[in-house]
Amino acid sequence: MINEFSCGISAVDLKQTLYYLGVKGEAEESLKRLLCESEREILSVISPKAVYSVFDYCVECEQNGELNLQFAKVKSKSLCKNLKGCKKIALFTATVGTGVDRLILKYQKISPAKATVLQAMGSALIEQFCDSLNAFLISEYNAVKPRFSCGYGDLDISLQRDIFAALSVExxxxxxxxxxxxxxxxxxxxxxxxxx
Amino acid sequence: MTIERKLKNSIIYLDGGTGTLLQEAGLPLGELPEKWNLSHPDKVAKIHRDYFASGSDIVCTNTFGANVFKFGDELESVVEAGVKIAKTVAAEFKDKFVALDIGSLGKLLKPLGALDFEDAVSAFKRTISAGVKAGADLILIETMNDVYELKAAVIAAKEVCSLPVFATCVFGSDGKTMTGTSPEAMVATLEGLGVDALGLNCSLAPDQMFPIVKRIVACTSTPVIVKPNAGLPKVENGKTVYSVNALKFAEDMAKIAECGALVLGGCCGTTPQYIAQLIEKTKTICHKLPKDKNLTVISSYTHCVQFGKAPVLIGERINPTGKKRLKQALKEGDIGYILNEAVTQAERGAHVLDVNVGLPEIDEVSTLTNAVYEIQAVTDLPLQIDTSNFEAMRSALRIYNGKPLINSVNGKKESMGAVFPLVKKYGGTVIALTLDENGIPNTVEGRIEIAKRIICEAEKYGIAKKDLIFDTLAMAVSADSSAAEVALKSLSYLKHIMGVNTSLGVSNVSFGLPNRDFINSTFFAACLANGLSAAIINPNSDEIIKTYKSYCALFGHDENCLNYINYAQSVEAVKFEKTENKQSGNLKLEENLKYCIEKGLKLDSAKMAEERLKTQKPLELIDSEIIPALNSVGKAFENKTLFLPQLLMSAEAAAAAFEVIKNKFPAGANAKKLKVITATVEGDIHDIGKNIVKTLLINYGFNVFDLGKDVPPEKIVAAAKQFNANVVGLSALMTTTVVSMQKTVELLKAECPNIKTVVGGAVLTEEYAQKIGAFAYAKDAMETVRICESLEKQIN
Known part of the structure; x- marks a missing residue:
């Protein structure tokens, strides 16, 4: 069964944004102004939405080095390590929406500085949203492991195809x-x- | 009976969900459902049969995900089998129809995604051709998140067959599609394209759809389709059930039918039982065809602009007539300048933007199409496609996202014969000029006569009066003192007696006179008082905006005068700020252009450059202030005392200063000779880094030709030859795409041995760059600038 999750986000994590931008120390006045403007604009266009499903998981699911994730079988030592001791897995896909991409696209053409700041803010926002989803999963299922994505360690990125099918993401x-x-x-x- | 006839006489029932039923029948998770058309035709047939038996008039073929990207060469056989199964089952009953079901291609279109509009049209054509050949009775395009993709699908259907087309989008509970389209904008676009029924499906339960259905019914003249989900899934006793049961679904659908929806069905979670209940609860509801709402509307991909209520302002700044700087930008292919004009006009309060790129020395077809595409990427205002080149008009209308305003048609036979078929096919509201083969009549009667003729001719093409906006042509009052009066009287007659909408290019009237704003704004006020629906004006003119805001406040288009108050107060605030700036400016000792650029103060840099150019020569200014500022910022970046955002803010401030210089001295602002091509390699869509490099290179005065992202090696080589480039800068972000970087470098070496390649990107290293034979590796944008500077010295 595919469940939906959504929540509001009222501020951008500025510390994370500055980290993505490579800015060290205090932001100077003109940059602060740019951050402020960008935050206002990006918050007005986000629409955070996620879908998730929960699958049974057990170590015995492992055969010939292949993990059985129910929705797909996959070879990955790093994921296996991450899921050690787990009884279930939650699979999710989350997005902050097309509005952010459109805003970045607009400013790429007319203001490279703002476009770069918005890129960083968009990344910070999707992480914030995933954190909220994680917090929700903890409240539902108590202890959870850190989230693990395709491309981490040796988990092949082509698993994306199966994730999309399993959650009807499109x-x-x-x-x-x-x-x-x-x-x-x-x-x-x-x-x-x-x-x- | 045909489906069109049936639609005129009764409510039509579609089927419900298919996916969950297939899974219950044993379709494994992850397998493509359409494959079952070939492997389990009996199970697919049973689902169709159950729906027909429970009362559906139309079933949708099991082809929702059948597209060339998922099925390749197997596509045709999957689609044909799908249609044949449904047709065979339909033949067991009487008066049943089969809709070829078309879903999204699963790829987002450019500019948000990577799929080209024409590639989308071609992909849809393959599925539709196969389905039509197999005997489908109609095309149902559904579950579209993006109206632009939906437009591609409708065009494909219309170009392949003449079957009826039904089309539905997915709306969120916020009343918008995922890509931000309002119900009204969807209606405008789809009615423009001439679909037979339109509406929404999936995502929401019936009661959540109700407010959106109401909005659609209020603005459409086309039958409305509603196909909701059975709410949300949940698990009960180990079985997936949906939160809205069949009875509740049917009761809510009855309210939707009362509201005027004519084509009813279900989406995810609904079953034959739901459809049977739905029919039970709605069969006594009286069938009413939608009335013609007689609205004159255009749309962008987000919203509509309606004519005939508050006057509409059409920004005239993107039109090269009499604008030196825009001419230069068009010749140089400087799209950035045009996009800035677009954004500024939007900020100044324009509702629609005119786009005219007609210059004798450029290829208008590609330039106009590209400009429309690029402008739609930076603004959500509807556009007015303004050209007398019919091929350019066709090409721009085709890729426009929404229902555009078209400028223009006139009373000449040739004009009407060329423009009306385009309006009919792609949709649009067209500005009609009251002139013909004999020129512009001097009299009011002459102009009215032409307007009547245009209305008659449009009707022959099936274009209603509501999609014509008449321009009675304001000519220069300096040449003919009665010009303003004739235009106004014709306008008033057309508006009040003939009941059509009107538009005028206001600024023409003052041609040849000094301080044209004075005349323009007074004439504008007179036009508004005579019933003008839309005006092509300069939104940067304070006089025009003042007149507009005042008119709206005076004549009931501004509730509680709030807009006026806001505007009037902001004008004062601007004045106040200006004087304050000056004061602080005098106090700052070190405030000069160099300082403004270093601090990334865009507006101040432009102002300062303007000031300096009164006493200094452009090259002197560049060498003494702009370049030193860029250098000091660049050094600070390299020393890590200043970071990427500040580097870019300074680049923008410098660009603003350059823009001022370019305005004053169009020739000679570009001092460097080195020609650089920039591109992100094939297969890679990450262009953040490449864009930063491009920005800095332009700043340092290099001649940059940017080819964008995902660029094939052949295209890069061709461009290198065409522009006679010295340097090609390549960027790749992923390990998988460094391969195409290698290919590009090798091809360049073979074809253009003198070109230097500079490579960079997240996964690249100095070592790897050497391995693939690149001339140089640049670790960041500043290093690219340094490399190019040393190459510049070599060629001098």
Whole structure:
């Protein structure tokens, strides 16, 4: 069964934004102004939405080095390590929507500085949203492992295709997958969360 | 009976969900459902049969995800089998129809995604051709998150067959599609394209859809389709059930039918039982065809602009007539300048933007199409496609996202014969000029006569009066003192007696006179008082905006005068700020252009440059202030005392200063000779880094030709030859795409041995750059600038 999750986000994590931008120390006045403007604009266009499903998982699911995740079988030592001791897994896909991409696209053409700040803010926002989803999963299922995404360690990025099928991502969230397994809208995340 | 006839006489029932039923029948998770058309035709047939038996008039073929990207060469056989199964089952009953079901291609279109509009049209054509050949009775395009993709699908259907087309989008509970389209904008676009029924499906339960259905019914003249989900899934006793049961679904649908929806069905979670209940609860509801709402509307991908209520302002700044700087930008392919004009006009309060790029020395077809595409990426205002080149008009209308305003048609036979078929096919509201083969009549009667003729001719093409806006042509009052009066009287007659909408290019009237704003704004006020629906004006003119805001406040288009108050107060605030700036400016000792650029103060840099150019020569200014500022910022970045955002803010401030210089001295602002091509390599869509490099290179005065992202090696080589480039800068972000970087470098070496390649990107290293034979590796944008500077010295 595919569940939906959504929540409001009222501020951008500025510390994380500055980290993505490579800014060290205090931001100077003109940059502060740019951050402020960008935050106002980006918050007015986000629409955070996620879908998730919970699958049974057990170590015995492992055969010939292949993990049985129910929705797919996959070879990955790093994921296996991450899921050690888990009884279930939550699979999710989350996005902050196309509005952010559109805003970035606009400013790429007319203000590279703002576009770069918005890129960083978009990344910070999707992480914040995933954190909220994680917090929700903890409240539902108690202890969970850190979220694990395709491309982490040796987990092949082509698993994206199976995740999309399992969660009807295209239909439910309107996210589309490119041939190289990247997603549009770009500020989107797929991940597996181990449940103890 | 045909489906069109049936639609005129009764409510039509579609089927419900298919996916969950297939899964219950044993379809494994992850397998493509359409494959079952070939492997389990009996199970697919049973689902169709159950729906027909429970009362559906139309079933949708099991082809929702059948597209060339998922099925390749197997596509045709999957689609044909799908249609044949449904047709065979339909033949067991009487008066049943089969809709070829078309879903999204699963790829987002450019500019948000990577799929080209024409590639989307071609992909849809393959599925539709196969389905039509197999005997489908109609095309149902559904579950579209993006109206732009929906437009591609409708065009494909219309170009392949003449079957009826039904089309539905997915709306969120916020009343918008995922890509931000309002119900009204969807209606405008789809009615423009001439679909037979339109509406929404999926995502929401019936009661959540109700407010959106109401909005659609209020603005459409086309039958409305509603196909909701059975609410949300939940698990009960180990079985997935949906939160809205069949009875509740049917009761809520009855309210929707009362509201005027004519084509009813279900989406995810609904079953034959739901459809049977739905029919039971709605069969006695009286069938009413939607009335013609007679609205004159255009739309962007987000919202509509309606004519005939508050006057509409059409920004005229993107039109090269009499604008030196825009001409230069068009010749140089400087799209950035045009996009800035677009954004500024939007900020100044324009509702629609005119786009005219007609210059004798450029290819208008590609330039106009590209400009429309690029402008739609930076603004959500509807556009007015303004050209007398019919091929350019066709090409721009085709890729426009929404229902555009078209400028223009006139009373000449040739004009009407060329423009009306385009309006009919792609949709649009067209400005009609009251002139013909004999020129512009001097009299009011002459102009009215032409307007009547245009209305008659449009009707022959099936274009209603509501999609014509008449321009009675304001000519220069300096040449003919009665010009303003004739235009106004014709306008008033057309508006009040003939009941059509009107538009005028206001600024023409003052041609040849000094301080044209005075005349323009007074004439504008007179036009508004005579019933003008839309005006093509300069939004940067304070006089025009003042007149507009005052008119709206005076004549009931501004509730409680709030807009006026806001505007009037902001004008004062601006004045106040200006004087304050000056004061602080005098106090700052070190405030000069260099300082403004270093601090990334864009507006101040432009102002300062303007000031300096009164006494200094452009090259002197560049060498003494702009370049030193860029250098000091660049050094600070390299020393890590200043960071990327500040580097870019300074770059923008410098660009603003350059823009001022370019305005004053169009020739000679570009001092450097080195020609650089920038591109992100094939397969890679990450262009953040490449764009930063481009920005800095332009700043340092290099001649940059940017090819964008995902660029094939052949295209890069061709461009290198065409522009006679010295340097090609390549960026790749992923390990998987460094391969295409290598290919590009090799091809360049073979074809253009003198070109230097500079490579960079997250996964690249100095070592790897050497391995693939690149001339140089640049670790960041500043290093690219340094490399190019040393190459510049070599060629001098």
């Amino acid at each position: 239909k439910r969230l309107g996210i589309t997958l490119l041939d190289n397994f990247f997603m549009t809208p770009t500020k989107s995340v797929t991940a597996i969360v181990g449940i103890l």
